[in-house]
Structure formats: structure tokens, C-alpha cells
Amino acid sequence: MFRATLKSLLSRKLRLTLAGLAVVLGVMFVSGSFVLTETLKGSFDSLFTSAYSSIDVAVEAKADTPAEETGQIAATVPASVVTSIRALPGVAAVVPTVEVDGARLIGSDGKVVTTMGAPRFGSNWSGEDSFIQLREGRGPQADNEIAINAGLAKAADVHVGDQVQVITRQPKQAFTLVGIFGYAGGKDTMSSAHQVAFTTPVAQELMLGERNVFSSISVNAAEGVSDEELRDTIKAAVGAEYDVRTREELEQHSEDQYASGLDFFNKILLGFAAVALFVGTFLIINTFSIIIAQRTRELALLRAIGANRRQIIGSVLVEATAVGVVASSLGLASGIGVGALLGWVFGLLTDLSTAGTRVPIAAVVSAFAVGIPITLFAALLPALRAARIPPVAAMQEAATADRPLTKLTWSGALVTAIGVTLLGLGLRGSDAPLALIGGGVLVSFVGVALLTPSLARPIGGGVGRLLSWSVPGRLGRLNSRRNPRRTAITAAALMVGVALITGMSVIVSSVNSTLHEIAKKDIKADLLVSGDWNGSGPRPTFDASILERTAQVDGVTRVIGEYDDFAEVTVGRSEPQGDYTMAFTDLPGAVDLWSMKTVSGDLSALSDNQALIDDDRAEHFGLKVGDTATVALGTGSSHTMTISGIYRCDLMEGWVVPASLINEFAQTDPMYSSIELAQGVSSSKVKAEINALFADYPEISVSSVADLVDEATSSLDQVLLMIQILLGLAILIAILGIINTLALSIIERTRELGMLRAIGLRRAQLMRMIAVESVIISVFGAILGLTVGSGLGVAIVKALESEGITTMSLPWGDMATYLIVAAIVGVIAAAIPAIRAMRINVLAAIATE
């Protein structure tokens, strides 16, 4: 029996190739995710290894104040510690280091050079070493000299010899750029970070706020002293206030910080891999079903000569295992290739030098642990069907009668209902586990897939009617109806990918239109003035007099300055709580420009000791109009304030206090300004004029509200694009499914095709017939996907209504595109089967049994 199975497997290897390809692609995605993550981790490891290559033991101060913990102020090591470490036995060299985020260089355009979230280090120059290498010029020697890394020099467009300004804890100061340096491996930046190197005393003063302190101390061990021994010696000498770590521990510490991010990244990729495998399962089920239908006679013959049911099931499962093993191996191999390739691309994009490709055990284990069971699972249903073939079928025409779809349709309806219910529960409860939503989506897909056979005739027929103006088209349409199950499952595979993409499109498009809607309806401000701020230290401010000068610019109708503070709020006997406080130069103006709506009380004016809060805070603190709260402002002065109004606003939150209290804020200069322009005024022209007013404020920039909204929506569009690319693989697998179904159908209909050719069907007509069948399947799948996806998207958007997504928008343009792409995909998928059909030898085909 086993031999018979293997022989029949080998004789049909071509038919199994495409089914196997689905597993290959799915497994490739899974193992590729692991390889990519591990390779990136390896690259970070080697980055840290090279960054710490000149250190044996490092000493850092433990963060012990809240400000230090949040990174607002760096914890420091005093110079006295340096001296005492230097005197310790086993110490060969001590290099005290300053390296703190927050050195902002002003580029040639007069504005601060920004990074995409990467730190902008200010450090002390301690000479070249194995990690830092000068490219040009020299290191800073005088207090008015700096060197910067090559990445920053490029971004700022500055050159050795230029006068450049740097903003640190201190206001901007001018320096001469004397050197540009890079890093080991020819890198311009270290993970995109910018670095400005000062002389040590300047670095201390500007970055740490006082002389004779450092952010860390690197120590080299004397010969014969191990890192661990040195660490213990230093630990004993400096006490528990300091973290003392060996190089290995440092590397580990940094790696751990990256690990969780990479882990999350890995999980996202695996999520997409799961979708691809889910779609692949459809393809495998279909392939095995068709192959078994075609082998009915052969299997019946086996039954007739005495094979029992278990042996039949066994033979199909052995076949599936063989396919699973081969496909998983190939998937693993290609996964390693793809992971390595993506790692390399990632390295190019981010300036991270990639260490060699790493293949974690997880990649190997998951490849087989996923690939083989999925193939087996998918083959199980067809195997059970194979076992039901009666021996007498060996003697009959192989035509299998159409079984009624009633049972299938009912179970499909039931499963869909369960899926939708799960999804509903998942979306309703705000803290419902993501698994409930994911499970609901998955079960719904299965349910709809079960419903598809009964939808195949009406919908497929409808699509077909559009295409059957010619005889080949009509024949193609009729062929697509021959086996609704086959058509349906092929289309269902495509449905999954299209539905997920459509769902995402609906969400993104709704978020985008909500943003535009808010911008159009609620923001009457045309320009916004704000500062570049990287999360530590005070936010940049500007002189209040500029507000008045702005108001005088032609075309400006209203200017409102906003002052922000971080206050401590006490309500009743509860613990004091840190919270945002703000004041406006023109409160009614702010209420109007930002569309703050009155929930209760009065928003139009504030007298002394009155405050406004937003509705979320009112609920959080349990405050009503007329209640009081104690607000301790940034300078420490405390006021008992009466709530005079509660507002609701999508764009603004916090405590609004009278402008008279601005003097008690930590920063008494405005941080933002909202500007309204007269109708019909060119905002770009006014923007340039106002920008000129801020020439002395490199951190402050003026942007138009429309641009900000576009920026936000375009970044969402990028997310959508990423998701589309990742889901592309699921679509690709679905296309393979269409090719497979058509190819197997053509094998089944060889004699028929031969007859058609014999009685005069031209090759082009034959191709058209197959293309029509293919397009019907793909468009049917797309229609299902668009319907299910829109439903999914609408459900999620509805659920997000409370989060502020209030405008439902169906991306009709995108959806039409998906439909057209599906039709094109159908034509492309038909190409290979059609060429095969075209090459069929008429004589041989007619003679086929």
C-alpha cells in the first residue's frame, strides 16, 4: 500500500507542486520572520559589541529621582569617583564619558536638525578609538570647537570650518565645526542617532549642567585582571549608588532593550504569516479534493482489490506528509534566504551594519511544526471523502454526481453567525482580548467560505454574463459553474486577502476622513506655531511680543498664544496628581478656533481662581461645575480653583486657567500660537512672513493645519501600503490556487478540449474560454472579499466611534481598484493553464480515457 502511494505520488508530482508551493510560501513567511528578527538582533548585538569594544567595565549613576528616571535630567557620576577608581588595583585606564540626548544642531536652513525619534547625543570628545574614527578635520580642542558625526553633517548640510549653533540645556551657542567623524564599519551614524562632540568641560556644562560630573565612566582592566574581578573591586569601592557592569553585561543590557521591540515586530510578521498559511490551507484542501476526485477510479480499484478504508485514508495522508515535509524544507530554505535579504535591505535603509544571517532554532522548528500539520489537516477532509468511495465506482463512469449544497450552506450560515457574534463581543467590550476579535474574524472567514459554494452560481453566473458575449466566454462561464465547490474554495482563498485589505482600507479611509472632517469643521486656525521638542528638558518657547507682531501681518485676522504648564492637582482628599494646565491670551478666541464645545457652565470667560476642564477629566476626577480643586502651578504656588465650565474638544485637553496666572507657570513665555487668516489669503505667503518673525528661534516653526493633516494622513497611507504589501503574499497564494484549480480542471477536461479543437475552436478562443473561467473565479473572490472586508471595516470603525473616529468612509476608489486588479489577476492566472491547454495535442486528447 505504501509503495502504491509513493508511486502514485511521484506520477502526479506536477499536480502537487502548486499545492506544495502554498505551503512553501507560508512556511517561508514564518521562518523568514524568525530569521529576519534574529539577524537584526544579531546586528544590534554586534553593534553594541563594537560600541563597547574599548570598555571592560562601565560605571553609571543609578537614577534615583523621578526626573532622572524619566530622563529629564541625566544621573551623573562626580569626578571624585573617577579619581578613586583610577587608584584601584587592577585598573589600567579610566575614560570618563559624557553622552546625553538633547544636543540640537541648527542646520544651514536656520532650523534645528531633527531625527525620526533617534537621540541627538551631546558628548565629550575622548579621541579616536576602535569605534569612532575621524573622517575629516580633527577633534575639538578649544571650548568653542565641536566635531559631529557624518550623518548629522549631511543632514545639516554643514562643513568643517563652518560656524554652527547648537542648542543644549543652554540656549543656542556658536561653535566652529572642526571635525567630522564616522563609526566602525564605515557607518555615518549609529542607528540614525546624531552626535555632537564638545571638549569635556563644555560637554559637562551644556549637557549635564555642572562641571566635574560625567554620565558614565569606562574602565579598562590591567593585564591578568578579569572583567568580573574588576567589576567587583569597583563595586566595593563606589558603593550601591552606581551601576557597575562588565562589557558583557552592558551588551546584554542594551540588547534586552531592543529585544522587546524586535519581539513585537516578530509577532506582527507572524500574524501576517498566519494569514498566508490560512489562505494556503484552502489551496491544499482544494488540490487534494480535486486530485482525489480525479483518482476516484484508482482508489475504488484499490478498494475493490481489498484495501480497507483506513488504508485509503492512510495513503492520502502519507501523500500529504510527503508534500508537507518537502514543502516545509523548501519553505525553510527560502525563508532563510528572504530573511537574510530583508535584513540586508534593512541594514541599507537604517545604516545598521548587518552581522551575518542568523538562523534560530525557532525558524527550523516552526517551519516543520507549522508546515506538516497544516498540510495534514488540509488533506484530512479529502482523505475522509476518499475513504467513502465505493469499490463499485471502479467499474463506473468516473462522473461524480453533484451533492446538494443544503447542508453545507446551513453549516456555513451557522459558522458565520458564530464568527460574527465573537467579533461583535470582541468589538463591544473595550478591554476584550484581541484574540476574541481575531478569532471572530477567522471563524467568520471559515463560515463565509462554507457559504461560497451556494453563492458561486448566482454571483459567478452574474459576473460570467458580463463576459459571455462570445462562444468561448459562454463556455468559460459554464465551466466555472460545473463544480461550485471547487470554484468557491478557490475564490474563498482570494476572499481572505482581499477582505483583510479592504477592511484595513475602510479603517484607514475612515480615520483619514475623520481627520479631514475635524480639520475642516473644528479647526478654524489656519497656521500653527510650535517648537521642536524631543521629550526631555523644557519645551521651546518664544517671546510673547512676537504674538503682537504676528497679528500685524497682512491677512492675519486672529492670533492666540498658548502657555502650557505641568501642575499638581488635588481634588478633595485624594493624592495630588500631575496634569496639564494651559492658559490662552484670548480664551473666547481659543474656544472658537478649536471648537471647544460647552458641556456645562460657561466657557466664555474666566475670573481669578476659576478653571475649565474637559469632560474626560470631569468624569475622572468626579468634578462638576461649582466644585473646587487645588492646583499647584509649576513655580509651586497653589490655588484653590472653582470649576466654572466643562468643555468637550477632540484636539484639546487639560485644565484651562486664567491668563493672569501665566506668571506662576514654570515657563512664562508662549509655546504655541494659533493663527486665523482672512478668507482668500494665500497661506503659504503669510506663513513665510510669519516664519521670518521667528528667525531667532531655530526650534520654532510655522506649519499650516492643512499640511499637518496631510502629513498625518499620508503616514497612515504608508501604514496601509505596508499592510497591503504584507498581505500581498496571501493574495499571491490565492492566485496560485486559481492557477492550480484551472490546471487541474484542464487535465480533467483534456478530451473535451481536444474535441473542441477538433471541431474548430481556435487557440485564441480556447485561451479566452479559460481566461473567462479564471476571471469569474477571481472577480467572484474579490466581490466576496470586498463585501466581507467592508463589513469588517465598518464594524471596527463603529467600535472605534468612542475613540473619536466619527466619520465612516468607504474607499470606493480603492475598492474599484481591487476589483480591477482581481480581474487582471484572473487573466494572469489563466495564462499558464491556458498555454498548457493550447499545447494539448488534439489527437492524444481525443484518445484520452
Add this chain to the structure above:
Amino acid sequence: MILTQAPPRLAAAARAVDIWKTYGKEEAEVIALRGVSISLQRGEFTAIMGPSGSGKSTLMHCLAGLDAVTRGDVYVGMTRLTGLKDRGLTQLRRDKVGFIFQQFNLLPTLTAKENILLPLSIAGRKPDQEWFDRVVDTVGLRDRLGHRPSQLSGGQQQRVACARALVSRPEVVFADEPTGNLDSRSGAEVLGFLRNSVRDTGQTIVMVTHDPNAARYADRVIFLVDGQIIHELRDPTADTVLDTMKRLDTIPAVA
């Protein structure tokens, strides 16, 4: 040679002039046809007989434009097949040739009527209603036109196939063992109206068969052995055919 000499051109529905057909190369070469010349008279029912491997099917395939000859010329009506590309051959088959297969070969997705009209639909030609009615009545399928092949008996299916071959009024209809898959009664019915369509409408039919009973319906029987025509009978009976077959080995080649 005298017996198969080409009659006047216009009278021939199809003819072959000294055609050779070989398969394989060099040592593995198999010669299927060795210089066969034959002319199929318009309005005649010809049967081609011979033992397995005698080349009778090959001869029919070459005459029908399904297979290319290695040497020699084949004409269907006035069209010379030699040198025609796939497109030309397809068009020839569509417009000038009808086929009846042993396996019926109907499209299961189409009704009987649609199957009958398929060659005309493919060609984009309008059926001649009067002719269609006549053909349908000849094969006796009037009340079965809306049925699909799976709802018809074997004999009915083959009658649909016959109607399909006749409906486009081809120069010549080729039938490959048309009764091979039928019981003797259905077989006799099919052969009967093949003969009738020759008698009544002047249709030219060529049939390959190894059944002497089938061959007796023909006007003319051609015997093929080893790729050569070795004998010919006119107005055969089952006995004369059977008799000839028994003597096939001893008859010297006529060509």
C-alpha cells in the same frame, strides 16, 4: 492502382495523393502510411477497414487535418492541407469537416441543442433553421433537445454527436468507430441514418471501423494493411467484408 485512380477533381470531397506518414526517427522509425492515394467521392459513404496498427486511423486523421503527413498531399474540397498552419487547419476543420468520435465527446455543460450548434457558434455562423430541423428529425432528437448529455443514453448521445457533425454541412464527415461504444441496436440506428444522410442529402462520410457489420452500411469499403491500401469492395455485404478480411493476409498490395 486502377481502382483508386483519381476521378475528376470536382467530384472528390477529399483526396490523398501518395501520402506517407512516419513516426519517430532513424532506427525507431515507424511507417504508418506508405504512399496511400485515395479519392473520396462526393455523396459516398466510405468505410476504412483493417487490423489494429494497419494505419486506418492515421489515414483518417491525415485526411481530416488533425495530423500532418510526412510526404504527399491532402485536399479537402479545393483546399490543399499540406503546409497549412494551425490557424488554417482549425478553420478548415471548423468549416469543411465534421467529426463523430467513438467516445461521443459532447460538452456536459451544454444541452443537446447547444452541442449540435456548437461548431456553428464557434464559427459565428447562423444556423439554417430548415436544415437544422431536418437533421434533428433525421436523428430523431426533437424531444431531447433541452437535455444535457448526462440525461441521454449512449445511443442518444452519439446521435447528438452525429447531428453536430452534419449540421454545418461539411465537405466530409469523419467518423472514428462511431458504434464502438454502443449496443448493436443503437449502433444500427446510428449507421442507418448516416447512410440515409448520404442517400438523401448527398453528404460525404468516411468511417473507420473494424466491425464488418458496420462496414456493410457503406457504399465502398477500403482495406488497409501495413499502411497500404490492399483491396476495395463496392456495395459490400457483411459476408463479403468478412470474407475479404479473412483473406487480407494473402491479398497482394494493390498500390
